[in-house]
Amino acid sequence: MAEDVVDLCAALLRIDTTNHGGGTAAGEREAAEFVAGHLDGLGVPACVLEPAPRRANVLARVPGDDPDLPALLVQAHLDVVPADPAEWSVPPFAGVEQDGYLWGRGAVDMKDMVAMTLSVVGSWSREGRRPRRDVVLAFVADEEDRGEHGARWLVEHQRDFFTGVGAAISESGGYSHRVGARRLYPIGTAERGTSHLRLTARGRAGHGSRRNSHNAVVHLVRALDRVAALEHPVRLTPAVRAFLERAGEALGVEVDLSDVDGTLARLGPAAALAESTVRNSTTPTVLQAGYKVNVIPGTASADVDVRTLPGTVDELMASIDAALGPHVTREVLEYQPPVQAPIDSPWFDAMAAALRAEDPEAVVVPYCMGGGTDAKAFSRLGIDCYGFAPLALPEGYDYRAMAHGVDERVPVEGLRFGTRVLDRFLSS
Known part of the structure; x- marks a missing residue:
């Protein structure tokens, strides 16, 4: 054995x-x-x-x-x-x-x-x-x-x-992340939620050589561009807020929670642990349309990987719906809500103590996972x-x-x- x-x-x-x-x-x-x-x-x-x-x-x-x-x-x-x-x-x-x-x-x-x-x-x-x-x-x-x-x-x-x-x-979580001479050890205490969406555009099928103002592919591409370009506001969860404050203190970096993007820029390599979790995200990943180059299809679809922070799901879906336009609908393929665990808990303290016992210079910080x-x-x-x-x-x-x-x-x-x-x- x-x-x-x-x-x-x-x-x-x-x-x-x-x-x-x-x-x-x-x-x-x-x-x-x-x-x-x-x-x-x-x-x-x-x-x-x-x-x-x-x-x-x-x-x-x-x-x-x-x-x-x-x-x-x-x-x-x-x-x-x-x-x-x-x-x-x-x-x-x-x-x-x-x-x-x-x-x-x-x-x-x-x-x-x-x-x-x-x-x-x-x-x-x-x-x-x-x-x-x-x-x-x-x-x-x-x-x-x-x-x-x-x-x-x-x-x-x-x-x-x-x-x-x-x-x-x-x-x-629990792995070392070097920032200059310091070693951060992020412990995952939260995850963004997952909302996988399918967008479907409907138009008028026809010959590719003829004018068609109701091309499903065009409707879909324009909607996707608007969805991908959505500007998501900063929303600080307890895990992300604690990460910024504790990592900033350990690295001697000024933390201004009213200017999160500026704070992330000052954190240098440590920013990679938080930059994807200060906002929601809407990322197109899959496209399906058409079956022949000279045929305009009647429908076209795309899958979008949407990641959500706690308390933001309804607001985000409303902004997506507004961006779709009149010829595109959406359906939810998969929904899993965000999750959070307590940062100030005996469990977290015991993990931090175990890390410091093996690496006395460990800087243990909570963080939110961007995925699931x-x-x-x-x-x-x-x-x-x-x-x-x-x-x-x-x-x-x-x-x-x-x-x-x-x-x-x-x-x-x-x-x-x-x-x-x-x-x-x-x-x-």
Whole structure:
């Protein structure tokens, strides 16, 4: 049985769990069986659940010394986005270790967290240790699509398993972010909401050579231009406000909350952690129209990725509707509300303490994630969800370019650092 976190992560990377969307996956079952088998070998009974063929989830519970305390959930997804081998320097599913990094699709999104969690549980088993409180484990399918075979299904069909859970941790937080000589460690305490829209323009079909003032493609393009050009006002959530204030104080930067754009400019590289979350966003991503170059189609459609801050959804939809014009309608493909967890809480304080124990110079700050995670599903159970998958990252390493990017890789020493931090947090 693999014990070292690097070996565990490499083994997971070699299992192709590509999620192509639309309800299919290459191999979550094999990854789930690997995880469940490892936990069983450590004396932690694990259950594999498949809501659809090969869409596998793993649930387990590690008993703590005080079962009366609220339990902590560690949730991590087993699926990954596609990777084109022709674009990569190494085969994306080879789990290659070289140049101080472990390479492979899912290295930071998020098989690293799965491996770190298994490594921590392994240490407890070998050393006869137990966490202070029950630790609930959920390794899930389908996060990279709609979660219908993963977290959302578990919340709907296995709700009782999560009874007594007070907080959860998962991806996109706890990693080091260098700003000059300082090291910020952002912990995710909020996420923008997701509203995926489909815009449909209707016009008059006809011959491409003839004048047509009701061309659906033209109606759609003009509407998209107006939607993409919407000027969204600054809206500071508690997480973003706290990030600006605490990061500014640590970096010696003047913070003026009445001039957020100016403050972001002064924060330099730290601004990347907040610049996408001070406003809503409306981003066109998919276009569909026509079937022949000399035929004007009667309809044309576009999908728009809309991200929303708390309390802004109705206002934003009204502004989108006003921008569409008379020939374009919209429908909601997917809606998941924004989520927020308390910043001033014992959970956040314990994460910060675990980071500082391994890096005494760590500057721990809350932040809001621009995208979304399975926290949106688990928060429906009243669980406070945090982004905390700790890693120490070397200078020059672009963590934010790794997830879903080409040549995704995670630093080996960063993995070991993260495992130590995670052990401290989960144990105490």
